[in-house]
Amino acid sequence: MWTYDRKLQYPVNIKNPNPALAKLIITQFGGPDGELGAAMRYLSQRYSMPNQQVIGTLTDIGTEELAHMEMVSAIVYQLTRNLSPEEWQKAGFDAYFVDHTAGLYPVSAAGVPYDAYTFQSKGDAITDLSEDMGAEQKARTTYDNILRFCDDADVRDPIRFLRQREIVHFQRFGECMRLIQDDLDYKNFYAYNPEFDCR
Amino acid sequence: MNKNDNRTSLLRSIQEACFTLHELVLYLDTHPNNRKAFAMYQTYRKRCNELTAQYESTYGPLTANGVTGDRWTWGSGLWPWQQQEGGSCHVDV
Numbered sequence: 158m159w160t161y162d163r164k165l166q167y168p169v170n171i172k173n174p175n176p177a178l179a180k181l182i183i184t185q186f187g188g189p190d191g192e193l194g195a196a197m198r199y200l201s202q203r204y205s206m207p208n209q210q211v212i213g214t215l216t217d218i219g220t221e222e223l224a225h226m227e228m229v230s231a232i233v234y235q236l237t238r239n240l241s242p243e244e245w246q247k248a249g250f251d252a253y254f255v256d257h258t259a260g261l262y263p264v265s266a267a268g269v270p271y272d273a274y275t276f277q278s279k280g281d282a283i284t285d286l287s288e289d290m291g292a293e294q295k296a297r298t299t300y301d302n303i304l305r306f307c308d309d310a311d312v313r314d315p316i317r318f319l320r321q322r323e324i325v326h327f328q329r330f331g332e333c334m335r336l337i338q339d340d341l342d343y344k345n346f347y348a349y350n351p352e353f354d355c356r
Numbered sequence: 357m358n359k360n361d362n363r364t365s366l367l368r369s370i371q372e373a374c375f376t377l378h379e380l381v382l383y384l385d386t387h388p389n390n391r392k393a394f395a396m397y398q399t400y401r402k403r404c405n406e407l408t409a410q411y412e413s414t415y416g417p418l419t420a421n422g423v424t425g426d427r428w429t430w431g432s433g434l435w436p437w438q439q440q441e442g443g444s445c446h447v448d449v
Contacts, residue, residue, distance in 0.1 A: 163418045164371060165436045166378075214385040221378065231437035325382065332386035 171235040176248035179236035187263020187271035196222035198276035297323035
């Protein structure tokens with residue numbers, strides 16, 4: 158089970174609304190490399206994982222991703238406060254407004270709704286941890302790209318925090334991969350599925 | 357500092373301590389035999405718990421199980437993504 162902590166993992170205090178920037182950043186809520194997909198990926202993969210330490214890591218990182226989803230949502234919420242329909246329209250975010258008003262809904266930067274096809278839970282430890290390492294790097298690249306379009310220090314600060322977390326998670330998943338490989342025949346990591354064949 | 361500045365400052369201290377604690381948890385997940393990291397974990401867990409208790413007794417609950425005093429205050433005040441006009445998060449509950 159989970160308990161909600163009534164605080165953000167890192168502060169988000171944005172003074173100036175910027176709907177055009179919100180339209181880009183919302184992709185880290187519901188886009189292909191976003192925090193919602195990250196949380197669902199790790200929390201789904203952990204059940205059949207054949208190593209207790211790796212299950213712990215997937216649980217703790219998956220939980221942190223939920224906190225990141227809340228931070229990204231807080232950034233989008235604060236960037237779109239108290240705007241007129243004209244301001245939504247001028248920012249090119251009016252199509253979103255028509256469907257969701259100022260509510261938070263998980264979409265990509267291109268407006269595509271969140272899709273569980275953006276992640277896998279393959280039931281194979283090597284396969285899943287390879288995806289997890291790639292997913293952290295894809296999210297890091299996305300934050301790098303967001304920073305290219307963002308010169309507001311109030312927004313850059315929490316985005317840089319989130320970017321840094323992707324790097325730490327990549328490191329931890331690399332260690333998880335080593336833990337799984339240590340359990341296997343080192344001459345052929347890919348001879349069988351450690352999550353299914355060696356129970 | 358006014359009451360809200362004190363609250364923001366204490367909340368920031370909690371965020372720092374709890375973030376450090378979380379980093380140690382992730383590190384220990386893959387390095388369970390590291391004694392130095394485990395000692396730091398114990399230190400920061402204590403600090404996080406003490407600061408949280410101090411905050412909840414003064415400003416209101418940080419979890420639904422943290423309501424102190426003689427009335428229900430979980431639903432009072434601002435939620436973490438809300439801001440006061442021109443100010444920072446969290447107001448009186």
